Amino acid sequence: MMLISIGDRVEEGLYRFHSRFNRAVNFTQGEHLVSVVAEEIGDGPLNIVMRDLGTGQTQNPLEIFADKIVFEDGEFPFTNRHRYCSTLECETGASPRFSDNLSLFGELLRTMSHPKSLAFLLDDQRIQNFHSGFERAFVEQAKRSVNQVFHGDRLNGVRSLSGCGIGLTPSGDDFIAGLLIGLNLRGESFRGLVNQVFAAAQTKNIFSSSFLDLARQGLLFGRMKDLILALLHGGQEAVRNSAEKLFAVGGSSGADLGTGFLMTMRPEVRVS
Amino acid sequence: MNVVGQVRKGAYFDSVTLMRVGKEIAGLPGITDAAVVMGTRSNKAILKSSGLLPPTFNDASDTDLLVAVKANTETAAGTALAAVDGLLKKRMSPATTGGESHPVSLGGALEVLPGANLALISIAGRFAGEEAMRALENGLHVMLFSDNVSLEQEIALKKFARKRGLLVMGPDCGTAIINGVPLAFANTVNRGNIGIVAAAGTGLQEVSCIISNEGAGISQAIGTGGRDVKKEVGGIMFLEGLRALAKDKATGVILLVSKPPHRQVLSRIAKAIKRIHKPVVTIFIGAEAKAGGPSTLEEAALTAVALARGKKPEDVAKQLVARDAEILRIARREAGKRTKRQQYVRGLFSGGTFCAEAQILLSNQLSNVYSNAPAGRAKQLKDSLKSQKNTLVDLGEDEFTVGRPHPMIDYSLRNRRIQGETADAETAVILLDVVLGYGANPDPTAELSGVIRQASRTVSVVCSITGTDRDPQNRSRVEAALRKAGALVMPSNAAACKLAGRIIQFLGRK
Numbered sequence A: 001m002m003l004i005s006i007g008d009r010v011e012e013g014l015y016r017f018h019s020r021f022n023r024a025v026n027f028t029q030g031e032h033l034v035s036v037v038a039e040e041i042g043d044g045p046l047n048i049v050m051r052d053l054g055t056g057q058t059q060n061p062l063e064i065f066a067d068k069i070v071f072e073d074g075e076f077p078f079t080n081r082h083r084y085c086s087t088l089e090c091e092t093g094a095s096p097r098f099s100d101n102l103s104l105f106g107e108l109l110r111t112m113s114h115p116k117s118l119a120f121l122l123d124d125q126r127i128q129n130f131h132s133g134f135e136r137a138f139v140e141q142a143k144r145s146v147n148q149v150f151h152g153d154r155l156n157g158v159r160s161l162s163g164c165g166i167g168l169t170p171s172g173d174d175f176i177a178g179l180l181i182g183l184n185l186r187g188e189s190f191r192g193l194v195n196q197v198f199a200a201a202q203t204k205n206i207f208s209s210s211f212l213d214l215a216r217q218g219l220l221f222g223r224m225k226d227l228i229l230a231l232l233h234g235g236q237e238a239v240r241n242s243a244e245k246l247f248a249v250g251g252s253s254g255a256d257l258g259t260g261f262l263m264t265m266r267p268e269v270r271v272s
Numbered sequence B: 001m002n003v004v005g006q007v008r009k010g011a012y013f014d015s016v017t018l019m020r021v022g023k024e025i026a027g028l029p030g031i032t033d034a035a036v037v038m039g040t041r042s043n044k045a046i047l048k049s050s051g052l053l054p055p056t057f058n059d060a061s062d063t064d065l066l067v068a069v070k071a072n073t074e075t076a077a078g079t080a081l082a083a084v085d086g087l088l089k090k091r092m093s094p095a096t097t098g099g100e101s102h103p104v105s106l107g108g109a110l111e112v113l114p115g116a117n118l119a120l121i122s123i124a125g126r127f128a129g130e131e132a133m134r135a136l137e138n139g140l141h142v143m144l145f146s147d148n149v150s151l152e153q154e155i156a157l158k159k160f161a162r163k164r165g166l167l168v169m170g171p172d173c174g175t176a177i178i179n180g181v182p183l184a185f186a187n188t189v190n191r192g193n194i195g196i197v198a199a200a201g202t203g204l205q206e207v208s209c210i211i212s213n214e215g216a217g218i219s220q221a222i223g224t225g226g227r228d229v230k231k232e233v234g235g236i237m238f239l240e241g242l243r244a245l246a247k248d249k250a251t252g253v254i255l256l257v258s259k260p261p262h263r264q265v266l267s268r269i270a271k272a273i274k275r276i277h278k279p280v281v282t283i284f285i286g287a288e289a290k291a292g293g294p295s296t297l298e299e300a301a302l303t304a305v306a307l308a309r310g311k312k313p314e315d316v317a318k319q320l321v322a323r324d325a326e327i328l329r330i331a332r333r334e335a336g337k338r339t340k341r342q343q344y345v346r347g348l349f350s351g352g353t354f355c356a357e358a359q360i361l362l363s364n365q366l367s368n369v370y371s372n373a374p375a376g377r378a379k380q381l382k383d384s385l386k387s388q389k390n391t392l393v394d395l396g397e398d399e400f401t402v403g404r405p406h407p408m409i410d411y412s413l414r415n416r417r418i419q420g421e422t423a424d425a426e427t428a429v430i431l432l433d434v435v436l437g438y439g440a441n442p443d444p445t446a447e448l449s450g451v452i453r454q455a456s457r458t459v460s461v462v463c464s465i466t467g468t469d470r471d472p473q474n475r476s477r478v479e480a481a482l483r484k485a486g487a488l489v490m491p492s493n494a495a496a497c498k499l500a501g502r503i504i505q506f507l508g509r510k
Helices: A097-114 A124-129 A133-151 A154-161 A171-186 A188-200 A206-216 A220-233 A237-248 A251-265 B017-025 B043-048 B076-090 B105-112 B124-136 B151-164 B201-213 B235-247 B264-273 B297-310 B312-336 B352-366 B410-425 B444-455 B476-485 B493-508
Strands: A002-007 A013-021 A024-029 A032-038 A047-051 A060-064 A066-071 A072-076 B001-006 B031-038 B065-071 B118-119 B141-144 B175-178 B181-184 B193-200 B218-223 B253-258 B279-286 B344-349 B369-371 B391-396 B427-435 B460-466 B487-490
Touching: A002 A072, A013 A032, A032 A060, A032 A206, A047 A066, A047 B297, A060 A097, A072 B476, A097 A220, A097 A237, A097 A251, A133 A154, A133 A171, A133 B031, A133 B043, A133 B118, A154 A171, A154 A188, A171 A188, A171 A206, A171 A220, A188 A206, A220 A237, A220 A251, A237 A251, B001 B076, B017 B031, B017 B065, B017 B076, B031 B043, B031 B076, B043 B065, B065 B076, B076 B297, B076 B391, B118 B124, B118 B253, B124 B141, B124 B151, B141 B151, B141 B175, B151 B235, B175 B201, B193 B235, B193 B297, B193 B493, B201 B218, B201 B253, B201 B352, B201 B427, B218 B235, B235 B253, B235 B264, B253 B297, B264 B279, B264 B493, B297 B312, B297 B493, B312 B487, B312 B493, B344 B352, B344 B410, B344 B493, B352 B369, B352 B391, B352 B493, B410 B444, B427 B444, B427 B493, B444 B460, B444 B476, B460 B476, B460 B493
Parallel strands: A032 A047, B118 B141, B193 B218, B193 B253, B253 B279, B344 B391, B344 B427, B369 B391, B427 B460, B460 B487
Antiparallel strands: A002 A047, A013 A024, A013 A060, A024 A032, A060 A066, A066 A072, B001 B065, B031 B065, B175 B181, B175 B218
8 A cells, every 4th residue: 555645634643443435444533534545536635545545354543643644554654745735725706717617517517427416406307317206305305405595595405405315425415515615715705604504504424524514614625626726727628527527426426516516606696 | 015214323334335225225126115315304304205214213313324115015125124234235346246336437437347348428419529539549349329429520430440440339329239238229139140230220220129029130230320321421330330240250141221321332332242241131211222122121121031041032022912911901991990081191200210211111102291301202391390191200300309308218299299190180090100128218008008099099090119028118018008009000110101001092092
């Protein structure tokens, strides 16, 4: 194994084993979550990316020092060069490409994202991908909640969307994370709303809560940061490539996040 | 209904696993609905509204995993819950798993299935060409289901593929059967020694099904997309497909299907055929058939079967003459049931090739044939929504499909049109194609029986069915149900057209 990168919000300490997925091993220290992930998952504020992450079965703790980590009985040194920077300073209004690229991203969500993602909120025809009784009821609830978020009692909409849907981080939580990232990107005037939305979306699911907290702070994992940079400065090919990578996150998580982000970036969304 | 559930306290699985397990449980015998979700307040509300909330879930929290199952019987429910452990432990193993994954890029797909040698591309046309080129660069054959790929891009893709010894089937290629695997809109047919190259999607489906229903089989069925045989593309893939089948040891007879190719392309095809030492049967719908050659898709398929069995093509003619006598008998009987005012046929097709074939055949039998997509001697309809005299409508044309599924999938538009044509006092025959197989409407009987039952009280409803008994819809079952509803079901589009034409001819003599 080889350490490739370490997120800028990973702090020193001893972390307890929490859970193991196909391409990630998760550790916690209180409410703080850190994940050791395979390269396909990529950079994140709380990710440690390892090349050749195996499918070991140990549940040993993870130790993080100022210049190395101890993981599965191996020591992996790192320097500042390995630190992934999850922040992004930018202004969408200054980019002449942003609006066109955002439209393209919407089209990609409609045509290329996971069939069970929330992209049906952008295209009614995609509702036909939801077959079971649970899925149909989920579609109705998500539509109602998102409609409230953008056209009604916003915080009530967030509360009913929170924890809604399939996946370890339910689709609704991913959408809210996209909403928070979008609001952060839209500028300082949305800051109060960011905190209100975050408070309304509180959950005990440590994965969702960690994800939402990062989004609240405007901290981005690599694939989302790449997408935003492509939307701001890239051509169609860059947008397409970064969107594909985002859509590959989780089952439908990347696309759910992208849908929340896209809908928030529409100019008609206001602070009040 | 039995609704049972399992709360797995503090159990964490990644989203892909949860989605896969949910789908696998829902597919177990006797299970009518299932969900595998985190136990959040919102999810419990959704479970409740979908009738999937057993009382044991009330105390579950955000960090618990809920497995809910609705089953026909208690035993089925118990079996499903017992299977959960095993399903959760089963890891996705690239290239060997039977589980479903959803890679969203070609690179991701190749990671899941590194041994793949063909990419089926079905994305928005403006992106499809580029994706096809990536696939070719990765050494993959391409089936390009997407349409709206530019002509320039099509030519570039096909030239590039030819240099690398790869096939590009499409753009707008709806059907292929490669190494026994039906791709896109295709049927489950027998494997055998007849190879097909087709620039006509439903044409390929029709001939492959007839061959299979006759007990023979298909080695490979290569689609090229209709534009391949136009002058600009020059038949690049039609010729490559022909060469591939000529070399293929499993192919004993080659069948070529297309609307009439451009004359330069036709001449290239003719030259290529001369170099092949295997029997080659051609059907270019609407082109002058060579003397003694087949003039319908059905005749072409039966000729290929005869040759594959070492019989003479002339035997096919005898077989069809006997069938035509039966058609005459039915036509006379049907004409006797119609009133004097009823004098026209109204053909409502989901397959473009069938509509073209119908125009050619009916123009030989009747005058005043109109269509929205005229072929042969048929004239252009003034308004595609309004029939004139003998009208044959291709409902798969863009004018009908923008913003709605293809009529092979969604019957609603055609059903409304059947009702409209039935109400027209001049309609004597409604002619339909019913296409089965993968991608097509999963339950045509349920969708069509009602309208056919009603229509057949006042008009003759003549249907052909393209499919096999091994298709998901089961041809025999569909045929029995449509007959019961009152349809006259014929074994091929050509036979259905002949019957429809004969009925109208008899009515003209009244």
